[in-house]
Amino acid sequence: MTQELQVTPLHALHIEMGAKMVPFAGYDMPVQYALGVRKEHLHCREAAGLFDVSHMGQLRLHGAGAAKALEALVPVDIIDLPAGKQRYAFFTNEQGGILDDLMVTNFGDHLFVVVNAACKAQDIAHIQAHLPDDVTLEVIDDRALLALQGPKAAEVLARVNPAVTDMVFMDAQALTLNGVECLVSRSGYTGEDGFEISVPAAEAAAFAQHLLADAEVEWIGLGARDSLRLECGLCLYGHDIDPTTTPVEASLLWGISPVRRATGERAGGFPGADVILSQIETKDVARKRVGLVGQSKAPVREGSKLFDAADNEIGIVTSGTFGPTKGVPVAMVYVQTDFAALGTEIFAEVRGKKLPMTVEKMPFVPQRYYRG
Structure with a gap:
């Protein structure tokens, strides 16, 4: 029997907006809307895109020892994370592999943690198994999560609450938006300036519609979310990073x-x-994640094998698409370390043909986070 898909608090609104829905991480999620993936991608780069990311796990850690407890599970400074600031982190396993990547925010009286949807259950169990008696884990299941991304995002959200204009990249605070208490961080997954907004589930649809009433804002689905993050060199868990990757x-x-x-x-x-x-000290790793740019128009997809000029297999594509902003195929790949230098020519196998690609610095498109 197939497991019934979960839905986000915005599911009915996606259907109403004509979204094409697909299964993703156990949820029924919008992959695109009427605009289509390419136009949605470009709209987010030029104006403001609204994403439903409510499938992600939202957690709170309470207690004086919360930062110390979480820091024991990640190679990141959590103890000195200032109140009102957010930080990127990843859980690691005993082999040095990545169990999941996550965002951690210090809201002063608690830590707010956002984890990936597909890893939610295992992350909760992992944290729970390592918590001291003085720290409690709260799983938040009554809030939606929206991302408003793009060069016009701050302008749009400032019309709801002008306080957001004082925030810079990775700032976070509790703010009233449209009469609703929200948790807002100036961050996102597109490489653009923008905000992630945790909003009570019961108010999520009305809040989303309030944002969508602004001429600058369009719904953006998972398809464009993927091409946006790939152009900006951001890893997707389970594809570009996983438990076998350090x-x-x-x-x-x-x-x-x-x-x-x-x-x-x-x-x-x-x-x-x-x-x-x-590995940091010796720089001794057999493979590296690098970016490749195509010399033709044909995109290379995840799973495509990579070869050197002598036809030796040297790696694999973990994410690949045609970059709508870059205007050429882009891919995130793992190659043998000898082939990781910028400018190296590598060949990707696509339907029996070997297509030339070049190692290029990521991000392929400049990140435009607002740092003040």
């Missing part, structure tokens, strides 16, 4: 806080620390 192989060193790398009191202490810190 942060060093994944080129995510920027996500490991300096205080957790050094020789000080808080260095290491997270699962797989020996493996990860050794």
Whole structure:
């Protein structure tokens, strides 16, 4: 028997808006709307796109030892995360692999954590299994999560509450929006400026419709969300990172806080620390995540094999599409370390043909986060 798909608090609104729905991480989710994936992608780059990301897991950690407890599971500085700030993190396993990536926000009296939908149950169990007695985990199931992204996002949200204009990238605060108490962070998954907004489930549809009444705002589905994040070099869990991939192989060193790398009191202490810190020190990894740009118009898809000029297999594509903003095929791949240098020519196998591609620096399209 197929398991019944879950729905978000905005499901009826997606149907009403004519969304094409698909199964995703156990949910019935909108992959595109009437505009279509390419136009939705370009609209988000040019104006403001609204995304339903309510399938993600929203959690709270309460207690004086919450930061210390969470820091023991991630290679990130959580203890010194200032109130009103958010940080990217990932859970690691004993082999140094990535169990999931997540966002952590310090709201002063608690930590607010957002995890991926497909990993929600395992993440909750993982945290729960490692919590000391003085820390409690609250699973939030009565809130939706919306992302408003794009160069006009701040302008649009400021018309609802002008306080958002004072926020910079990775700021977070509780704000009243359209008469509703929301948790707002200036962050997102498109590479554009924007906000992620946790809103009570009962108020989510009315709030979404209020935003959509603005001429700058269009619904954006999972299809464009994927091409937007890929152009901006952002990993998708379960594709570009997984339990067999270390942060060093994944080129995510920027996500490991300096205080957790050094020789000080808080260095290491997270699962797989020996493996990860050794890889950082020796730079000894067999493969690396890099970006490839196509020399033809044909996109390469996840699972395509990669070859060198001598026809030796050297890697695999983990995410690939035609970049609507970049105007050429783009891909995120893992290759043998010898082939990871910028400018290296690599060949992707597509329907029996070997298509030339070039290693290029990510992001393929500049990130435009607002840093003040």
